[in-house]
Amino acid sequence: MKDEDYIKKWLEGTLTEEDERAFKGSEQQKSLDRLSRALPAFKAPEYDVADELSRLEQARTSKAEEGRIVPMKWMKPLLRVAAVFVLLSVVYVFLTRDALTTVETLVAEKTEIVLPDSSLVTLNAHSRLMYPTKKWKDKRKVTLDGEGFFKVAKGSRFDVETSSGVVRVLGTEFNVKNRENYFEVICYEGLVQVQSAQQVVKLNPNQMFRIINGEVTTEALSLQVSPSWLAGESSFSSVPLKYVIQEFERQYDVSVIIKNVDIDQRFTGAFIHNDITLALKAISLPVNIDYQLEENKQVILSGK
Amino acid sequence: MAIKTQGGVCDEKLYNELFKRHAKDLHNFLHYKYGAENNPGDLVQEAFLKLWDNCHKVEEEKARSFLFTVATNKMLNELSKKQTVLRYSQEKPKSQTSESPEYVMEEKEYMDKLQNALESLTEQQRVTFLLNRIEGKKHKEIAEMLGISRKAVEKRIYTALDILRKKVGDI
Known part of the structure; x- marks a missing residue:
């Protein structure tokens, strides 16, 4: 008799004495025997x-x-x-609740955003733009932190909210720069209304409104179609040197160490975004300082 | 006007009689199938309450399979179903024992292994095997409880034993 048959017979309880004798002491018999001794311990508890x-x-x-x-x-x-x-x-x-769409640029990065009404925003380095997608039809409103150039499609009111003020337009082209202690709006086309904490100003094309450290300036600029940074160049007119250096850091993703330089002196000029040596020359020459380009993304500017 | 009891189990006497007849079997069936953690006792209660609710529709002869089906379906739908745990009763240690510590330890090891092996069986395999081996239920009876053929019961018992022996190992 085979093991299989033995097990079947064992299960059925039909083993003959002869079978038992034949398998006595075998592994099969021992394991089955052990199992049947152990199983009663698993009996279901008494049911009353x-x-x-x-x-x-x-x-x-x-x-x-x-x-x-x-x-x-x-x-x-x-x-x-x-x-x-x-x-x-x-x-x-x-x-x-309307989810806000947020677009952010990193240092040394620019990006273009097409808003739901096909208005166009170009974001400069290290900036953030937020706008509601769903409520856009009712209210055209964006929140800007940093710098952006706006080409607003014609239509209802368009608001740019910044920490320093609100820029309100109907359909036009303008640049908003909102950095730390620095707020600047330049109108390139149409009419822009800037509402800051201090005042409400209307800007015609090629007029600029600027607040630096609470000091307000309104200025007429030479004719331009769009801000120069869109073409890869940052230009400044009579801006304290420290803001120029900050913009330089944003465009090249470097940190600038300043030694013995008057950073409040006014700077008028421009630097390009794709050649750091040339850009450094453009900044340092007019104000007569030295520059040194170090490794690990550091630049040292020192007075002569 | 006499209430018609025919075609149902709404008569209290009959109902209680059915409980005495089937409750224990149902309880043990549920215990071996789902383990103590899933409260077979409560399941039996629920199944019988359901039988009472439907007493008009259920014939006396169908009551048993109604109860088994209701209880099983209840577990099928149970979201909080717990893993099957089967505990073995440990014999009280004798004050004087001739058993060596090695033997006691080995014995415990074997029981633990067997417990794991039993828990690892499918519900169907386990309930079939244990009803047969522990409760001594005949193939025919188990086949009726589970609603399967006798042949299938036989096969399940054999398969279950095979798995157990492989898992526990031949000692």
Whole structure:
């Protein structure tokens, strides 16, 4: 007889004495024997029929009184209600609150954004623009942190909110630069209204409005179609040197160390964005200082 | 006017009689299938309450399979279903024992292995095997409980044993 048959017979309990003798002491017999000795320990706990029956009768009476089912399950309907609430509030938030679209540029990076009404925004380095996508139809409003050039499609009011003021237009081209303690708006086409904490100013093409450290300037510029930075050049007219250096750091992703230089002196000029040596010359020559280009992205400017 | 009890189990006496007849089997069936953690006792209660709710529709002869089906379906839909745990009863240590520590340890190891092996079986394999081996239920009876053929029961028992022996190892 084969093992398989032996096991089958063992299961059925049809082993003859002869079979038993034949397999006595074999591995098969020992393991099966051990198993059948061990299994009773897994017997289900004693079920007290009378006890359980009276428990059932109680449950049935209380159910008949209440007219509904089992007390222990109250959590379930409650959870259902809670789930519906959560779902509704999520839907509510989703429908009413408008998600803001945020576009950010890193240092030494520029990007172009087409707004839902096909207005065009070019973001300069290290800047952020946020606008609501869904509510755009009702209100054209963007929030700007940094510098951007706007070509606004004709239509209703268009607002650019910055920490220093609001720029309001109808359809036009203008540049907004909002850096630390520095706020500058230049209008290139149409009419722009700038509303800062101090005043409300209307700008015609090629007029500039600027606040540096609380000091307001309005200036007429020579004719330009768009800001020079769009063409890869930052230009300044009578701007404190420190803001020029900050812009230089943003465009080249370097840090500038200043030694013995008056950073409040006014600078008029420009530097290009794709040649650091040339740019450094452009900055240092007019104000008569030395520059040194170090490794690990450092530049030292020192007075003579 | 006499209430018609025919075609249902709404008669209290009959209902209680059915409980005495089937509750234990149902309990043990659920215990071996799902383990103690899933409260087979409560499941039995729920199944019988459901039987009471539907007492008009369920014939006496169909009551047993109704109960088994209801309880099994309940577990199928149970989201909080726990993993099957089967505990073995440990014999109380005798005050004087002739058993060597090695034997006691080996024994415990074997039981743990067997427990794991049993828990690793499918619900169907486990309930079939244990009803047969521990409760001594006949193939025919198990086949009726599970709603499968006797042949299938036989096959399941054999497969279960095969798996157990492989997992526990021949000692």
